[in-house]
Amino acid sequence: MPEPILRVKDLNKEFKTKSTKLFSKSVPVKILKDISFDLLEGETLSVVGESGSGKTTLGRCVLNGLDATSGEVVYVTNDEKAVDYLNLGKADYKKYRKDIQMIFQDPYSSLNPRMTVFDIISEPLVTNYDVKKKEVEEHVADIAERVGLNPHLLKRYPHAFSGGQRQRIAIARALITQPRVIVCDEAVSALDVSIQAQIINLLDDLQTEMGITYIFISHDLSVVQTISDRVAVMHLGRIVELASVDSFFENPKHPYSEALLSSVPKPDPDVKTDRIILQGEVPNPGNPPSGCEFHPRCPYATELCRTEIPELKETGQGKRHLSACHYADELELRGVWHANQAK
Amino acid sequence: MKQMRANKRSTEQPLLSVEDLKVTIQMDNAVLKAVDGVSFTIEKGKTLGLVGESGCGKSLTSRSIMSLNPKECETTGEILFNSSLDQKLKGLNILDLDPTGKKIRSIRGKKISMIFQEPMTALSPLYTIGNQIMENILLHRTKNKKEAKQIALEMLRKVGISDEEKRFNDYPHEFSGGMRQRVMIAIALACNPELLIADEPTTALDVTIQAQVLELMKSLQDELGMAILLVTHDLGVIAEICDEVAVMYLGEIVEKAPVHEIFNQPKHPYTKGLINSMPILGTGKQRLEPIEGTVPLAINMSHKCGFYDRCTHRIQGICDVQAVPETQVSSNHSVRCFLYNEHEEDEQNA
Numbered sequence: 001m002p003e004p005i006l007r008v009k010d011l012n013k014e015f016k017t018k019s020t021k022l023f024s025k026s027v028p029v030k031i032l033k034d035i036s037f038d039l040l041e042g043e044t045l046s047v048v049g050e051s052g053s054g055k056t057t058l059g060r061c062v063l064n065g066l067d068a069t070s071g072e073v074v075y076v077t078n079d080e081k082a083v084d085y086l087n088l089g090k091a092d093y094k095k096y097r098k099d100i101q102m103i104f105q106d107p108y109s110s111l112n113p114r115m116t117v118f119d120i121i122s123e124p125l126v127t128n129y130d131v132k133k134k135e136v137e138e139h140v141a142d143i144a145e146r147v148g149l150n151p152h153l154l155k156r157y158p159h160a161f162s163g164g165q166r167q168r169i170a171i172a173r174a175l176i177t178q179p180r181v182i183v184c185d186e187a188v189s190a191l192d193v194s195i196q197a198q199i200i201n202l203l204d205d206l207q208t209e210m211g212i213t214y215i216f217i218s219h220d221l222s223v224v225q226t227i228s229d230r231v232a233v234m235h236l237g238r239i240v241e242l243a244s245v246d247s248f249f250e251n252p253k254h255p256y257s258e259a260l261l262s263s264v265p266k267p268d269p270d271v272k273t274d275r276i277i278l279q280g281e282v283p284n285p286g287n288p289p290s291g292c293e294f295h296p297r298c299p300y301a302t303e304l305c306r307t308e309i310p311e312l313k314e315t316g317q318g319k320r321h322l323s324a325c326h327y328a329d330e331l332e333l334r335g336v337w338h339a340n341q342a343k
Numbered sequence: 344m345k346q347m348r349a350n351k352r353s354t355e356q357p358l359l360s361v362e363d364l365k366v367t368i369q370m371d372n373a374v375l376k377a378v379d380g381v382s383f384t385i386e387k388g389k390t391l392g393l394v395g396e397s398g399c400g401k402s403l404t405s406r407s408i409m410s411l412n413p414k415e416c417e418t419t420g421e422i423l424f425n426s427s428l429d430q431k432l433k434g435l436n437i438l439d440l441d442p443t444g445k446k447i448r449s450i451r452g453k454k455i456s457m458i459f460q461e462p463m464t465a466l467s468p469l470y471t472i473g474n475q476i477m478e479n480i481l482l483h484r485t486k487n488k489k490e491a492k493q494i495a496l497e498m499l500r501k502v503g504i505s506d507e508e509k510r511f512n513d514y515p516h517e518f519s520g521g522m523r524q525r526v527m528i529a530i531a532l533a534c535n536p537e538l539l540i541a542d543e544p545t546t547a548l549d550v551t552i553q554a555q556v557l558e559l560m561k562s563l564q565d566e567l568g569m570a571i572l573l574v575t576h577d578l579g580v581i582a583e584i585c586d587e588v589a590v591m592y593l594g595e596i597v598e599k600a601p602v603h604e605i606f607n608q609p610k611h612p613y614t615k616g617l618i619n620s621m622p623i624l625g626t627g628k629q630r631l632e633p634i635e636g637t638v639p640l641a642i643n644m645s646h647k648c649g650f651y652d653r654c655t656h657r658i659q660g661i662c663d664v665q666a667v668p669e670t671q672v673s674s675n676h677s678v679r680c681f682l683y684n685e686h687e688e689d690e691q692n693a
Contacts, residue, residue: 162637197631262554266623270603281522281552
């Protein structure tokens with residue numbers, strides 16, 4: 001059983017909205033509500049959900065890119081010391097900040113167009129370590145080769161590279177400090193399928209070689225399924241389901257997960273699934289519904305759901321399958337059809 | 344083969360036939376062939392899917408049909424639109440028309456209309472939704488404002504926007520992404536077009552909203568009987584609503600077949616690669632098989648087959664020297680690859 005590398009406890013994040021009228025008070029909008037989970041060493045935890053569910057905010061709060069309103073993130077260091085990652089002292093900051101890195105969604109806007117690729121990749125190394133120029137060059141060439149970039153092209157600027165290659169540059173930049181955790185925020189969403197598959201395989205190889213732990217934020221469930229060990233489903237700032245990948249795809253325990261799974265178009269014209277079409281839109285986080293926040297769109301909602309907020313708790317599937325639904329064990333929810341089993 | 348096609352044409356005329364469409368862009372010291380000899384037809388009430396990676400010319404092809412290409416493009420070929428309702432338009436080549444002239448404007452938005460990818464940039468932020476729907480109706484259907492408003496309200500109801508009287512006076516920023524795409528669909532369908540061109544209509548949307556929009560497009564097609572040209576890079580969407588699929592690579596259609604055949608018996612190495620590189624839901628954790636390399640630029644191509652550099656089945660001395668002919672595998676399945684030349688396809692395939 002792998003040990004947790006990050007322990008997230010009751011993480012909350014509020015954003016202040018601008019007041020629209022004179023003298024009216026600004027209302028804080030809760031984007032993350034009581035998020036708790038353990039990230040195990042060497043695993044890939046995927047975070048899925050619709051836009052506006054708080055996936056990206058979660059990723060940024062965890063690596064202390066955004067200040068969380070309350071809650072804590074405990075990082076277990078290499079020598080098994082637990083540090084409070086959100087309130088690092090100056091010395092710890094320099095020491096541990098580089099252990100968690102991030103890859104961004106859009107490779108066109110996340111690379112500075114006025115820096116050469118060499119400068120982009122080497123910058124984290126130069127700022128974090130005291131290294132000689134020669135060593136930097138060696139390190140960069142190493143990493144570039146590892147992610148599949150031609151080391152001879154490093155003197156060029158980002159505009160000379162295609163989308164897939166740019167994402168490789170972003171991965172190289174994240175890898176150069178030898179991090180233990182990488183937050184991939186929609187890292188493959190902007191790429192074409194053939195290139196997307198290359199990058200997914202690359203991330204997978206790097207994990208086996210270097211033992212990196214990923215938090216993989218994505219809205220694409222088919223990608224999530226190929227890469228992750230565990231899945232966390234977010235809805236309006238809450239984790240509504242947390243399970244291992246097989247358990248999640250076969251036996252989802254939350255109606256929202258069921259709807260998400262059934263909405264994915266299957267690339268097979270012979271499979272005609274009767275999909276669940278959610279009526280209505282994602283609720284406004286500034287004015288969330290009472291009780292379970294999914295109830296206005298939930299086909300199974302009852303009076304209880306309208307009044308009481310369900311807790312994230314264990315289900316009949318065992319300790320590792322958590323769901324925040326009052327009826328998690330009573331409902332028979334459909335997972336996705338398993339192609340391997342059917343054939 | 345040519346004769347066969349000619350015969351087919353004389354018996355029943357398809358709603359739209361595109362013949363040898365070429366779009367070239369003059370660069371500083373080179374010519375970029377964005378679309379290179381594309382031909383296809385769309386029957387009345389059917390859906391054709393145009394699929395391919397970014398930069399393969401899908402969007403330019405679809406825009407050519409509306410004569411909306413940018414000025415720098417040189418567009419040649421033949422686009423025949425056979426309206427069953429308007430005899431005057433019969434046998435008219437859209438590319439011969441003045442792109443700003445009266446005739447094309449009587450087709451645009453009325454006979455052929457288009458849904459764009461990004462609904463926020465396609466709608467004007469300065470006008471209300473109602474105003475933007477009515478614009479199209481007032482141009483093509485009626486001059487009476489009251490009547491136009493009635494039609495607009497009915498369209499809003501049809502695309503599933505509740506409380507339409509109130510939302511009529513709202514601005515685009517007050518709508519969510521899915522709702523905006525519904526408004527785009529309402530505008531496009533307001534004049535009962537015979538052909539709807541949908542350029543990546545669901546790419547910017549969440550899966551749950553995408554499911555709603557696809558369902559809506561299907562039900563409206565059943566109701567109004569229009570043909571759809573769906574441009575997308577998502578094979579899942581293609582499998583969902585298309586009757587026929589054309590796979591594009593580097594400005595050429597490399598394979599064209601009914602949707603079942605594309606997914607069950609793909610022929611072209613590129614089509615196979617695309618299907619293999621897609622993660623499929625319900626197969627568990629597995630390794631993907633990507634297509635190696637990247638799409639080359641369509642300038643000064645050194646090889647005759649654009650896929651040569653990335654192809655695992657390439658034959659040196661043939662694929663890079665000779666022009667690739669189109670091979671008819673069966674009556675409605677064609678592929679542009681040497682592997683299927685003559686009748687040796689089965690040995691090659693095995």
